[in-house]
Amino acid sequence: MRVLVQRVAQATVSVDGQTVGAIGRGFLCLVGVTHADTEQKAARLAAKTARLRVFEDEGGLMNLALADVGGEVLAVSQFTLYADARKGNRPSFTDAAEPGLGERLYEAFLDALRAEGVPVQTGVFGARMQVQLVNDGPVTIMLEA
Numbered sequence: 001m002r003v004l005v006q007r008v009a010q011a012t013v014s015v016d017g018q019t020v021g022a023i024g025r026g027f028l029c030l031v032g033v034t035h036a037d038t039e040q041k042a043a044r045l046a047a048k049t050a051r052l053r054v055f056e057d058e059g060g061l062m063n064l065a066l067a068d069v070g071g072e073v074l075a076v077s078q079f080t081l082y083a084d085a086r087k088g089n090r091p092s093f094t095d096a097a098e099p100g101l102g103e104r105l106y107e108a109f110l111d112a113l114r115a116e117g118v119p120v121q122t123g124v125f126g127a128r129m130q131v132q133l134v135n136d137g138p139v140t141i142m143l144e145a
Contacts, residue, residue, distance in 0.1 A: 001037040001105065002081045003045050004030040007054055007139035011074045013123040014130045021121035026071035027052075028133050032081025033097040033105045041145040042105050046112030049073070054139050062139075066118055073113055076123040076131055077106045099126060 011028040013021045029049060055064035055071065066073070079102060083091035096102065103125045113120050123129045 001034065001041045001045055001109070001145050002032040003049060003109070003143045004032075004078070004081060005049060005052060005054075005141045005143060006030075006133060007136045008074075009134040009136045011131065011133035013074060013076055013121075014132075015124050015127045020124055020129075021074050021076075023072040023074045023119075023121050025069060025136075026066060026119075027073045028131070029073055029075045030078035030081060031075055031106050031109055032078050033102040034082050034095050035097050035101070037097065037101070037105050037145075039105065039108045042108035043112040045143055045145045046109050047116060048143055048145075050113060050116035050118050052141070052143075054141065072119040072121065074121045074123075075106075075110055075113070076129060077102065077125045 006028045008028050010024050012019050051065050053065050054062045055069045057063040079096040082096040083093055084095060085091040106125055110120055
């Protein structure tokens with residue numbers, strides 16, 4: 001499982017021109033699932049995401065987590081995190097989980113984040129989405145389990 005975490009000042013996700021999720025300060029998390037992933041991996045990554053200390057404290061050091069700054073998460077499913085473009089110019093997506101498993105583990109990640117006390121907004125699994133964000137920093141970190 002991979003989660004691309006972007007620290008944002010704000011982010012939105014829309015489907016067919018309608019906003020389905022929006023947050024202020026927090027993380028935009030692009031979530032990808034592969035075949036060998038489990039609910040345990042989803043829970044570990046959710047805990048890591050919730051506790052990731054990348055917000056600045058009074059001294060300007062990245063020392064604060066989401067809860068410390070009243071942050072939120074906008075989580076968007078992203079099977080293309082498992083794209084393989086090592087051969088040729090057209091990526092292969094065979095490392096991405098099939099949709100049933102992908103959705104189940106994406107939902108497990110969301111549930112685990114909520115259990116950590118994080119306010120969560122989402123996209124629509126499997127939909128064609130438009131994501132807008134203001135990356136704060138920029139800070140972008142790949143988490144993997």
